[in-house]
Amino acid sequence: MSANRFLSTFNNRIPVFAMLHLKGDSPAEKFDIARRETQILWESGVDAVIVENYFGSVDDVVAVCRWLKDEAPEVVFGVNILKDDKRAFEVANEFGARCVQLDSVCGHLPVADDGAFGDWLNAQRAASKAFVLGGVRFKYQPYLSGRPLVEDLLIGISRCDAVVVTGEGTGLQTPVDKTAEFRAIVGPGFPIVIGAGVTPDSAERDLAKANAVIVGSYLKDTHVDTGNVDKQHTLDFVRAIRALG
DSSP states (O other): OOOOHHHHHHSSSSSSEEEEEEOSSHHHHHHHHHHHHHHHHHTTTSSSSEOSSSOOOOHHHHHHHHHHHHHHHTTTEEEOTOOHHHHHHHHHHHHHOOOEEEEEEEEESSSHHHHHHHHHHHHHHTTTTEEEEESSTOOOOOOOOOOHHHHHHHHHHHHSSSSEEEOOSTTTTOOOOHHHHHHHHHHSOOOEOSSSOTTTTTTTTOOOOOEEEEESSSGGGTTTTTHHHHHHHHHHHHHHTTTOO
């Protein structure tokens, strides 16, 4: 799938992807919270939600994706199943997710293992309708390739439809010089997604060299990942992104 086609599937110039972290003390509570948070996020104008097993399990992701497909078809959604890329594609394909987020598409494996991974990933992409948002030098991911960033990044963009850049951790700012370095390497036409740390106050600076944003912690009532999605925070965030054009 072409990168430009990925961006054109959204109505807004800078799409906002909001995380569903699946918090809760039981599967039933996680499901109820996810439904409630989805309503807040969608009504507040985000472009898509990404269902992630951040606090939940793969079964929790499946339950929410099934609900989205059957009972909330108007909601655009993606999936991120941490540490199980194969299952992420399976779930995305079964329930019609718009995209799959993979925390790393290059650089996280030794060179001896990377070729087979790349072949597998591109076979998955060819067999799926879901776009791939792929991390390179992503938060918490190992760096094992030994290759320079330019090499890993150019390989990485051949394996995804948009590359995701982050800083060191969840909720932490993505350094603007890192985003600028990514842009200089991938060129002007390939989508870059800022994957962490954007706030309404930093949005103009953070997104100057990027095309989309993934947000989680800022939308919470505490601005921390363990909090609850807050409607005013979400409205404020979306409004700031839309003001950029």
